[in-house]
Ligand code: GDP
């Protein structure tokens with residue numbers, strides 16, 4: 437689960453990481469009010485969306501007067517910002533964060549992630565901040581420092597200082613940098629974070645270290661023990677298709693294609709998506725309905741897939757081990773009758789009670805395209821999608 441920049445900064449400030457003074461605003465009036473509270477004659481207006489790279493998309497603006505703050509707020513609020521991290525659908529801006537500006541001498545990069553290989557928390561830092569880590573990795577790979585934290589000991593002062601020296605910071609900054617690194621590590625650890633990124637972490641002209649940006653995401657499996665973090669959830673930033681599905685206990689990931697997938701088993705779902713691509717199509721989603729899916733659950737899966745307007749064909753692919761093909765067939769019919777399926781439907785059933793499942797579909801009199809193998813199912817769904825799309829456009 438992701439949180440907003442201002443929320444991440446609030447957590448960081450509790451661990452004595454320095455952040456600029458700022459305030460939240462939901463309207464242009466509030467934005468100018470926040471600016472006057474902060475004082476000074478320059479402010480940064482920042483769109484709060486769950487994405488980085490807002491700057492390049494018009495979501496970060498430096499303003500020199502009240503009216504500029506108000507104009508920037510007017511421009512951003514209610515807009516769907518499309519950054520290269522949001523996907524083409526973009527993310528709605530409904531909150532702004534107004535901050536004092538900071539005189540930057542140098543931009544650093546700081547990230548904390550879980551390194552799967554070493555099974556440890558890893559600190560990633562670079563003196564070439566400002567650009568994204570992928571770009572740093574490409575252009576300045578030698579500038580990247582990686583350090584593994586021992587989980588028993590936690591981050592130690594000497595390790596933090598070593599990283600600070602590695603960043604080439606001058607002596608007067610080493611102590612501050614070590615405090616910042618240790619603070620960041622503790623926030624990450626104490627709240628079960630999965631990722632923390634401060635880009636840029638800046639060295640100011642008056643020789644301070646300030647977190648100018650902050651991105652944080654959390655391990656959803658640990659949210660039950662972090663009620664304070666779960667309360668920071670902002671559903672408006674999530675893919676509405678995914679929220680709809682997860683609220684119904686379905687494992688769903690939204691994609692940009694038009695062939696909706698209803699599949700049991702994550703492995704089969706991945707393989708089916710590959711087969712759709714090989715057949716020349718694009719999946720609209722990943723969806724694993726799980727084993728032992730009742731007709732009600734299958735109908736729910738149809739609702740989730742059809743909630744996506746892009747869907748022009750549905751492919752149901754079930755290999756029933758724990759599941760039963762007759763249940764799935766009943767679920768398919770339930771969905772056709774209750775939910776209303778207005779797009780072509782391709783069904784491939786295999787495994788337990790397959791004959792019974794096929795018979796139920798055949799006897800129903802409903803229009804279902806039946807396939808025997810996975811490859812055939814993928815080909816037939818791409819074909820059905822093309823015919824449907826041609827007729828529609
Ligand atoms: P992102 O584009 O979503 O990563 O948003 P950031 O918060 O990182 O802001 C983008 C860029 O705006 C930063 O990398 C800075 O270069 C610039 N920026 C943000 N705040 C300030 C500020 O107070 N002063 C100055 N000079 N630049 C700022």
Ligand code: MN
Nearest residue numbers: 488635636649
């Ligand atoms: Mn940034």
